[in-house]
Amino acid sequence: MGRQMYSKKLGEAQFWIANIGLVAMLVFYTLNVYRPSDTLVAATVLAGALEMVSILLFFYNMLKTLLPPVEQPG
Numbered sequence: 001m002g003r004q005m006y007s008k009k010l011g012e013a014q015f016w017i018a019n020i021g022l023v024a025m026l027v028f029y030t031l032n033v034y035r036p037s038d039t040l041v042a043a044t045v046l047a048g049a050l051e052m053v054s055i056l057l058f059f060y061n062m063l064k065t066l067l068p069p070v071e072q073p074g
Contacts, residue, residue: 006064014057021050 005011024047032040 018054
């Protein structure tokens with residue numbers, strides 16, 4: 001029932017990137033509340049960028065899984 005995921009390796013990479021990004025955002029944001037610094041803000045932004053990458057990987061993997069393959073004319 002259902003379809004096989006396009007790429008399980010991509011799914012695993014997305015899982016780990018998302019979780020590392022979430023933990024990093026939590027840690028850096030919390031540290032920034034108690035000891036404000038531009039470095040911690042930059043680290044929080046980079047962790048947010050990791051989250052964005054994980055969202056894009058998820059979106060790509062789901063599109064490739066759910067959409068039918070494009071047939072080449074010829």
